[in-house]
Amino acid sequence: MEGLTHSDITNIFIQISLMLLAARVFAELARKLKQPAVIGEITVGIILGPSLFGLLFPDAFASIFPSSGGSSIVLDGLVQISVVLLLFIAGLEVELNVVWNQGRKALMIAFFSVFVPLLIGFVVAISFPSILGLSSDLPFVYALFFGLSISITGLAVLARILMDLEMFKTNNGLLMIAAAMIIDVLAWIIFSIILSIKGDSPEGMGVVLTIGLTLGFTFLMLTVGKTIINRVLPWINQKMAWPGGLLSISLSLCFLAGAFTEYIGIHATFGAFVIGVALGDSEHMTEKAKEILHQFINNIFAPLFFISIGIKINFIAEFNLTIVAIVVLLGFTTKVVGSYIGSKFSGINTNNSLIIGFGLNSRGSVDIVLALIALESGLISEEIFIGLVIMALLSSIASGSIMKMIYKRTQSIIAK
């Protein structure tokens, strides 16, 4: 049986050590600049990857991050695990009771925030596939994904911005959080259906069956699954070591659900996300446990994933200004306008609707995972992927500042 060589193992540890260290340094720099850590982590990935380090020191890059061999496979595996865990905590963040409490307004905002960019993105992509470099064999599916990719909100980034602006517990803050939660759920269900249509399911499992299994799995997990979780968690909390027992069982369930959705031809992340929602919504999943899971995944696995993007993709060689400009402009305008329209229809005034529009334009977490899966599934080209990453970075940086500006203006008007 073939195993890892001594040099493979050494290399793996060097890779992980270098990635974690670099991620920490750049996350700290981002923090100093009052930006989310993810911005530093993606940036350092680009620096460490073929775009810069590989360009200047090709031999050193090839020896630390070889494109084939044992260490490359292990790193790929580790990144896959990181992606699944990242989506698991994205699911944990969704709190259905917060969504219900915000009610119709949150639903309305989420609907327009997703469907305006989705629709416009779809129309643009299907009308100009060659400009966007989309494949022509399944134009409907590719165009649909393009629309979806610009319609997502980064819940974690939004939460951070709202906390910095001390808006988290305001009516608008909770409304945005609830809308972002709905957007997450909607986006992943739509994405899993896109993957089903694209047809990566095992032989003999048709599109209809895959979609049926996907929706059935989601429904079962959020009803029966949640009931079982509610029965089992108190027992785990009482009888097992805490938080060890809870963490082991939660992660075990996360990987099991991931294995199931991977088997039926949708990415493992979908299963992890749905089980995250079911677990996170349980009253027995304490906030402390969520915090521990967040810290553990956000500080170890998330950096590995975000850095790996820059290491895989050459952001300079594959950079296409036209595509980046279209993606960024389309992403920004449709998302802000869609969320703004939703807010106005919900009866929210113009300034607050603008704040919500820019708030929901924050990206930089789940959307990048989704884009990477799409890239790996052949749904998008590297050029579009780069456009989506740049859009995520720019919108994360811009949203906070623009929201702050409008918020201050609103406050000064109220004060007068």
Next chain:
Amino acid sequence: MFQKIALAIAFSPRMEALMCETKRFARLFNAEVIFIHIGERIEEEEIELNRIFEKNGFDLSKITVIWEDGNPSKKIISICKRENVDLLVTGALKKETFFKYHFSSIARKMMRRSDVSLMVLIDPKINPKPFHNIVINGTDDPKTAEIIKKGIALANLEKAKLVHILNEIQLLGLRMSMAGEDIASKVEDTRRRLIQDEVEKIENILSEIDKEDLKINIKIVSGKPGYEISRFTERAKADLLVLRAPNHKLSLFDRFFPHDLEFILNDLPTNLLILQAN
């Protein structure tokens, strides 16, 4: 606080105790009392009822008993509205079987759908005692100040020994994990500030209320509010939980994706006072 109290009666082993509890409330609030019985008016039952009234010192000439047929929970609520009742007293089991909890418990149906404030007693006594250890739900809501005010007024009347006011920090896990991007001292600052903000909200409300000599404990929880309130009430061994009635009539949907009140109804931690806000 309440001008007209109603007791929904059924010929159960706890009926007499519920009558005695209602009599105490009537004296406490200086309120008028009516009794509601849903079902056919049978002479033997009427005689039995009068016997219990007399035994417990009720003045028969001042008692109104309304006998009507219909769907018990809906009928009781509609009679209360018609008669301008502002507090309905009812008994309830601490925990129901799955089927009764979801579909057939009259008390739980009233708790989910009543437009009138409800006093729900899980262990009524023939010799009732005042509530001494009261928990008030002070979680963020536009009507919280009113609920706290009414809860404190009741605690004053009862000369309660201890009142706990609970507030919650929403999405603490998410907020702390985002705050976790900062240095340790800032993370702790954030945690402290989150708690302090919630304490201050309650203190601000309390500053405008006459608390007499009440001993008040402000407690901040995180997690699912309904579940945490229920757990705290049990831990504190409180004899009354005061909370606000839901904004809407709860449906089956609110049981599958539980509304805060459903966490409490699932296993009543103590007696409840579900208040309608103005």
